[in-house]
Amino acid sequence: MAIGWYLVVSALIFAIGAAGVLVRRSPLVILLCLELMLNAANLALVAFSRMWGGEDGQVFALIVLVVAACEVTVGLGLIVAMYRRQLPIDVDDLRELQG
């Protein structure tokens, strides 16, 4: 199968993720959408790696997974903290960087 299809799917997923980040206001959904974007990139990486027959792309994808896991941990931690402090769960209301 040509690489084009993989890339199209990847681009679509990325676009969906980006659109989600842009339009949704709940931090939880934004995190999910970020995951989508990262995994779209992963898909492209793995596809290219298959195309060239090397392992570099796969390694990159693994690293992205690790980073994504870290990012989700921090993000979810933040959301839990916000919830505990009874802050609004809405990124548009959380505009000021104040403790």
Add this chain to the structure above:
Amino acid sequence: MAATTFGWLVLLCPLVGMTVIALGYNRLPGRSPGWIATAAIGLSFCFAIAMLVAVLNRGSSHRELTSSLWSYATTVGVGAKLEILVDPLSIFMALVVSGVSTLIHLYSISYMTSDRGYSRYFAYLNFFVFSMLLLLLAGNFLLLIVGWAFVGAASYLLISFWYRRTTATRAGIKAFVINVVGDVGLVLGTFFIFTHTGTLDFLQTFAAAPHVFHHDSTDLVVGCLLLLVGAFAKSAQVPLHTWLPDAMEGPTPVSALIHAATMVTAGVYLIARMHPLFELAPTAADVGAVGGCLTLLIAGTIGLAVTDIKRVIAYSTMSQIGYMIMGVSAGAYSGALFLLMAHAFFKALLFMAAGSLIGAMAGDQSLDRMSGFRRAMPFTFGCFVVGGIALAGLPPFSGWFSKDDILAYLNHRGGGFEIMGIAGYLGALLTALYTFRMIFRAFFGDPCPEAKELEEGHLAHAEVPTNPQTGESEDTDVGFPGPEHHIAEREWPMKIAMGTLALLAVVGGALQVPGVDDAIRRFLAPTFAGSPLAAREPSTGADWIGLVIGAAIAAVGIAIAYRVWVLAPGTATRVRERLAPLYQLFVHKWYFDELIDFTIVRPAAWFGQMANTVLDRTLVTSIVTDGTVGVVRAGSAAVRRAQTGFVRYYVALMLLGISAVVIYFLISS
């Protein structure tokens, strides 16, 4: 040991003394800093004598020795060496300086007893003596300039010694600024000479000078005139003299040591040291002689009018140094240096006696308030009279032989110099007048309250210490004069110092009596060996005629003073009223302060003001600084609006940016 080794030791003693006293601040008990300082200078004097003996053991043509410890830099002919020159002239000066300094240190031990800055005072004083000896023993221009500047700094420190008196600090600044003008003159003069001779070393310079300079060549004249600026500033000659009367704000022993006996004679020493150059540049030498002549007359007339006793002596110092400058510039080297030595003795003595008198007046210096101290302070009175007679020049005191030695030379040399000789005799009349005005006003007449108290054994004590210049009351804490005053009658160190100087002032003249002996001329001969002017000495007969005229003039002056201030006490007031404009001129010190203020200080202050308002405020602050700040502020205000805090907005911008970059690369590839 070689003479130069002793030369280094002469320098080392005061330096060690200064260091010990400075480091032992607050640890040395009681009067011990004073004794350490005195011992250091006394030792220095002993080494100076050893230097003299060592040099006298050599043949008269081998008496110029140099010694160099190390060299800082040797490039393109600049031999920047730590080098001393030991020759009869420097030995003579070192002997005078260290000898008189020892006595003044001794006097200070008592005089400064109750001052809170006791050890600071002696550290400064030792530093001064070190600097002065460095100046005198320097073997090249570089070290001379170093010593010259050090001496100015020491003078500043000691004038402003009572640093919480505003008058004293202002006087210190004035002295320092004028001295720096002199330093600049000295450095530039050195440069003019160095560019031609290519060496900084004195002896090499003098050896090279006749070959590289024509007679009276422009560069040499300019160089020598610049050296004269240095000499005039240091020696308080017109028009750079205004700092010296103000320098009397310092403690009285400082006035005696620095502003009478030693530092102010540095200009005389400089001209004497540079005599081979000045003889090649007669124009510059003539300017020096005329300057000295003017100073001796102007200072003499001011001395007649001012009433502050220390300032009268200060003007007298200027006048006497005028004689010396006139003498060395005209070629009467041995006479001028003889007067320098005699003057150091009797002027230090006069200042010490004045200090004792001021002590008895509880710090008051005005002649208007002093009278009748003759019976209350017999010792001080005796010393003051001895100093006064020596200054006025009655036989057989030292001032008589020395001053008239210069005047006889001037009259003998001829060619216009007779006019200066006559001016010198006029100055001698003024000298006798103002000296005995002081003596008659302070010691004769009805005793003032302080004198009466003292006759009964009570030393006057000011309830509230005041500044004698402004009358402001002041503290006796650190930075002011101490609470107690000391008079020679009650303090043996003061008595010894004054007694020794009085003795020297009487017998010092015996060193050089025309036709009998001339120890000073013979001793100094190797230094002035190559000088045609020094060889042109007047005959013994002419010398004696000069001496008789001088004595007669001094006697006439004293008689007039006696008539005016003792026999008919109202005369002075009548004369003052009849010659009101002249009196105003004298009492305002010939308006030199006002003139300098008007021509230099005001324009400089105006320029500073202008630089502040126009250059600094308008140009730098409003355009350069505020302009930059404005640009940054406007830029950040524009950028700040992008910072909304909406996360999604940032994401959108980021996506747009990245898309733009991607599209750009897609298109450009």
